[in-house]
Structures are given as C-alpha cells and as structure tokens.
Amino acid sequence: MSEKRILLASLLKPINDTRLYEKLGLSLSKISGVSIHITGYEAPIPAEAPANMHFHPIFRFSRLSAGRIAAQRAHYRLLQHIQPHMVIVSTHELLLPTLLYKARYSNVRIVYDIQENYSLNLRAQHNYSWPLKHLLALSIRTIEKMTAGSIDHFLLAERSYAEELPFLGDRYTFIENKYKAHQELSALATPVSLPTTGTLRLLYSGTIAEEYGVWEAIESAKQLQAIRPASKLTIIGYCANSDTLAKLRQACLALPFVELIGGDKLVPHRDILQQIEKSHIGLLPYRPNASTFRCIPTKLYEYMAHGLPIMIQENPLWQGIVAGNDAGRAVDFRRINIETLYHELSTTNFYKHGIPNAIYWESEEEKLLQIIIPLLSQVQEK
Incomplete structure (x- = not known):
C-alpha cells in the first residue's frame, strides 16, 4: 500500500459524528496521498464521503458494560489490520491499546484529540454515584498522565483545557468546534427579528x-x-x-x-x-x-x-x-x-x-493541516 493511513478513533462517538467525520475527517481527506479511516460507534455510513475515506463501525455497547473492555480489544485488532501511520484518538480508553500498537510498530504518530475534560465532567456532573464518579475520574486522569509522554501532539477543543490539564506540556493546538456547513450557505438576510404572528x-x-x-x-x-x-x-x-x-x-x-x-x-x-x-x-x-x-x-x-x-x-x-x-x-x-x-x-x-x-470551521481546518502534515511526514510508508 503506497498511501499513508490516518485512523481517527472514538469509543463513544458515532462514525458519522460532526467532529470526527465532518470536521477532522473531511479536512484531513484533502491531504494528497492519504487514506482516512474512521472507527467509532455504530451509525449509518455517510454516502457522500470521499473515495479515500473508510469507515469501521465496530463499537456497540451500553455505557457501563463489559462491552467497553471488548471494544478496546477490537480497536487494537483494527490497528493491526490497518497499520496506520497516524492515529488520532478521541477517547481516553483507546489510549492504552493505541500506545501498545505504537510499542510494536514504532513507525506511527499519536495525536490525542481532547474534546472534553473527562475527569472534570465526571466529578462535576451527577450521572453516577459519588464513589463511582470519583473512581472513574481518577482512573481517567491516571491513564492520561501515564500516556502523555508518548503522545506526539494534543488537539484541544476548548481553550480552557490548556489550564485545566497538567500533562499537556507545550505540544497542543486549539482546534475549536466551530461551525462546518454541509454545503455553502446562502447569504442570510440580516438583521433578524422574531415573527410577530404565527407559531x-x-x-x-x-x-x-x-x-x-x-x-x-x-x-x-x-x-x-x-x-x-x-x-x-x-x-x-x-x-x-x-x-x-x-x-x-x-x-x-x-x-x-x-x-x-x-x-x-x-x-x-x-x-x-x-x-x-x-x-x-x-x-x-x-x-x-x-x-x-x-x-x-x-x-x-x-x-x-x-x-x-x-x-x-x-x-x-x-x-x-x-x-x-x-x-x-x-x-x-x-x-x-x-x-x-x-x-x-x-x-x-x-x-x-x-x-x-x-x-466557521475553515480557520480551524487551516490550523489542523499545519499540525498534521508535518507530523505525518516524519513517518515512512509501510
């Protein structure tokens, strides 16, 4: 295979997710000589995706189940099958199997796309009992700290993460979740006011x-x-x-x-x-x-x-x-x-x-490509 392969991986987001596919995936598919692979939660495969984009909907489980452990094994097997030159990980649970792959195939770059401060979310929100949410938060932060030294770059969806996350060093770029249009928007009539009649x-x-x-x-x-x-x-x-x-x-x-x-x-x-x-x-x-x-x-x-x-x-x-x-x-x-x-x-x-x-997303796409293209150039074709 002559092209360089990039795998975008998320445990919980669907394969047609707005950031995973529409923003990161489509932007990276514009790089010459690259094939894009997306793995995530099972969802309809976008029919309009470009020819150099491939989908692997391998995850389907409830949020608190043994299926999450099996999903990490499935992710590792997919890594061995695709043998990507770069992996962009969007879920903390996929960090360990990804770094295990890197230890075996050193010719790879790892990027951690931090979409949420997962540890803080668990502690501040009320989705789980007090002991469980603090145990989960501690385990997440431990994994992130353990793996940080082996990650080549971090993408931050929020500017606040640069202050909240102590393991980033100076290897990060803000790639915010700005608006990505499905098609070119026609000019909106402005200013806008509320309708005076009707619903x-x-x-x-x-x-x-x-x-x-x-x-x-x-x-x-x-x-x-x-x-x-x-x-x-x-x-x-x-x-x-x-x-x-x-x-x-x-x-x-x-x-x-x-x-x-x-x-x-x-x-x-x-x-x-x-x-x-x-x-x-x-x-x-x-x-x-x-x-x-x-x-x-x-x-x-x-x-x-x-x-x-x-x-x-x-x-x-x-x-x-x-x-x-x-x-x-x-x-x-x-x-x-x-x-x-x-x-x-x-x-x-x-x-x-x-x-x-x-x-709009265009400004973020430019920053993304300025980070990913040099990183990708550092690895040799397999």
Whole structure:
C-alpha cells in the first residue's frame, strides 16, 4: 500500500459524528496521498464521503458494560489490520491499546484529540454515584498522565483545557468546534427579528441532560405560553440518562406544545440543522457547572451560523460572544422574567452586522493541516 493511513478513533462517538467525520475527517481527506479511516460507534455510513475515506463501525455497547473492555480489544485488532501511520484518538480508553500498537510498530504518530475534560465532567456532573464518579475520574486522569509522554501532539477543543490539564506540556493546538456547513450557505438576510404572528418556535438541541438545562427550557416555554399561546418548543438530541428520559417523555405527554425528537437514540446532525433552520429562538439554558462554565457550546456556533436569536445562561465567556455579535440575550434561567424578556426580544433586531466569519470551521481546518502534515511526514510508508 503506497498511501499513508490516518485512523481517527472514538469509543463513544458515532462514525458519522460532526467532529470526527465532518470536521477532522473531511479536512484531513484533502491531504494528497492519504487514506482516512474512521472507527467509532455504530451509525449509518455517510454516502457522500470521499473515495479515500473508510469507515469501521465496530463499537456497540451500553455505557457501563463489559462491552467497553471488548471494544478496546477490537480497536487494537483494527490497528493491526490497518497499520496506520497516524492515529488520532478521541477517547481516553483507546489510549492504552493505541500506545501498545505504537510499542510494536514504532513507525506511527499519536495525536490525542481532547474534546472534553473527562475527569472534570465526571466529578462535576451527577450521572453516577459519588464513589463511582470519583473512581472513574481518577482512573481517567491516571491513564492520561501515564500516556502523555508518548503522545506526539494534543488537539484541544476548548481553550480552557490548556489550564485545566497538567500533562499537556507545550505540544497542543486549539482546534475549536466551530461551525462546518454541509454545503455553502446562502447569504442570510440580516438583521433578524422574531415573527410577530404565527407559531413562535423555540429550540433545545444536542445533548439532553439536566446539566444542560432541559427542564429550564421547558419551564421557559411554559411561561411563554401565557404571553404568546402560539409557541412551540422542540427538544432534539440524545439523552443518555434513562431516568431523565422517562421524566421528559412524561412531561411531553402533558405539554402538547413540547415535541421530543430522538431521546433514546442518536439524531443525525442534519436533522438537527433542519430544526435550527425552522426555529426562531435557540435555547442554551445550561445550569452553572464547573464542567461547562469555561467551554463554548458547539450549538452556539451552529445557531449563530443560521442567524438564530439566542437565549443563553449568564456566563462571562458566552455573554461576550453573544452580545458582541448581536446574537441574543444572556439571562439567568433560574430567575427569568419571561414577560420583560419577551418584550425585549420581540422589539430587537439581531445580527445587525451580519453573521461573523470567526464562527466557521475553515480557520480551524487551516490550523489542523499545519499540525498534521508535518507530523505525518516524519513517518515512512509501510
């Protein structure tokens, strides 16, 4: 085989994931003489993928099961089969089998794509019992520290990780989750204002969880009903917590103006984008939490790219982005005055200076290629 092979690997993300495939994968597929392999959780293979891109949907298991251990073995076998020259790992659990492969086949470069501060997320959120979440957090940080010296470069999805993660050294580059369009967007008519008649469509998209404010989104929609009865809230995304999902389904049955799309299964990203295009207000009612406080939600870039007015939880980082681009309002969803807020939103023009260029993926693609191409040139063809 004459081409150089890059494997992008994630244990929990689907093979058609926005960052794994649409951003990193498609950007790297532009490198001459390279074949791209993507392994991840089982999902439909993108029909429009370029010819030099190959998919290996080898993972399918519940989040807490022995299947996660078997998945690491499957990953190692795939490494031996593909024999990549570079592996970009997006899940901490795949670090050890990847470095075992590197020990056997030294002619390889390893890049760790850090999409989340996994250890902090476990400690700050409430998805597991106190002893279990701290044990898991400790094990993750131990693996990351043990393997850090053998990793050639780190990609950081958030700028805050440079301060939060003590094992990075100076081998990192910020590759943020900015918006990657499926096709060239037609110029949006700006400024944007809310419709004065008809249904007012609110949107909550992405990960469905209490920490991300799903109940605050529903409460806001309930209050808005008293002011503008022709209002509707769409909740679209995946909910990993079965108790939260059961309660959410019960809530939707009692509230006909709340629609749930997905819930127990991953929702194709294009379906989410279609809902963004149909909506009038995007909700980001994140509860204040150490795991999200210094991170920029990907959906913020998505909403802005489509000219969607935004209601976002008060946060100095987010407020600067939203206010600086006339994109919406920062509010405290715990003490919201919906009547005052609705009057302000309905009399305001948003995006008065157009959609900002800084939110798009192209700038991140350029940085990515500047890192990966030199690293790849250091290894010989197998």
